Amino acid sequence: MPRFRNWFQRHRLLSFFGLSYAISWSSWPVYAVGMMPRMEFLPVGPLAAAVIVIGLAEGRAGYRTWGRRLIRWRVHWAWYAVALLFPALLVLVTGSLNIVFGAAAPGLSQLTWSGLLMVFGVRLINPMDGPLGEEPGFRGYAVPLLQAARTPLLSATLLGVAVAFWHLPLIIFGGLSIIGLPITFVITFLYVWLFNRTGGSVLLTLLFHNSQGTFTMGSYGFTGSDLTRAEVIYLAVVTAAVLGTVLLDRPAWRTAPREATDVGPLPVRSGRSVPGPPAP
Structure with a gap:
């Protein structure tokens, strides 16, 4: 058991991503041999992986550090506006451009505030949906480990590859x-x-x-080639937004704040602890 724990401590990133994939993709082999009617992708994988790896590698101190990030709410109100409204703005720009390019869409008249709020609320507390299934793991655990020894720009690049490939079964x-x-x-x-x-x-x-998944291209009712074009436009719009942050907020991509890199001490058998991750 000590040797097992030591391995997890030395390979926390590898353990986290390996478990995230294994849990989320767990029904793939069962489906492949005909024992399930369809493949069930489990978004809870990253959340479950973080819980397991922290318990094995870091213990209570790790849970406390992770927990503080999960409930960190004391930020400027403007960032709440960014979190809630920026994803909707990306969709609005995409939908408007798609209509300019000739897309036929029923529009947004079928949407209601009550419907959007209900979808938003359910997704917010459902661990089998993307927001709660992914964020505590990918952002709450993997990003601080990545940024402990890398710039935010490189960390985002590596995480982007890992998260995109994690979605492969859905494709x-x-x-x-x-x-x-x-x-x-x-x-x-x-x-x-x-x-x-x-x-x-x-x-x-x-x-x-949650905001990204509540108000989407589907809200416009695009279908067929119009939907395909909307997705291409959305990719371009999101890419432009990312380039905007890189060009206009360069310091954010050079150094991460300590709160976003502090992964807590690692327990050792002697009863003492060693700070940070010596090798994420």
Whole structure:
């Protein structure tokens, strides 16, 4: 058991991503041999992986550090506006451009505030949905480990690749279009930027993710080639937003705040502790 724990302590990032994939993809082999009627992708993988790895590698101190990031709410009100409204703005710009380019859409008249709020509320507390399933793990645990030894820009790049590939079963089994992979990669930079600018607040990235999934291209009713074009436009719009943060907020991509890199001490068998991660 000590040797097992030591391995997890030395390979926390590898352990986290390995478990995230294994849990989320767990029904894939069962489906492949015909024992399930369809492949069930489990978004709870990153959340469950973080809980397991912290317990094995860091213990109570790790849970306290992680927990503070999960509930960090004391940030400027403007960042709440960014988290809630920026994803909707990206969709509004995309939808408007798509209509300018000739898309036929029923419009947004079918949407209601009560309907949007209900969807937002359910997604916010459902661990089997993307926001709560992903954010505590990908942003709350993996980003601080990545940034402990890397710049935010490099950390976002590595995380973007890992998160995009994590969605691969959704592409294969029709739950996400192929362009969803580059979109996922690019928008990861916005998540990391928001996480760092709010002092490592998972709560704010959770709100951002929830807003992104509540008001979507589907809200416009695009279909067929119009929907395909909308996804391409959305990729371009998100890429422009990321480039805007890189060009206009360069310090944010050079150094992460301590709150977004502090992963807590690692317990050792002697009863003492060693600070930080010597090798994420």
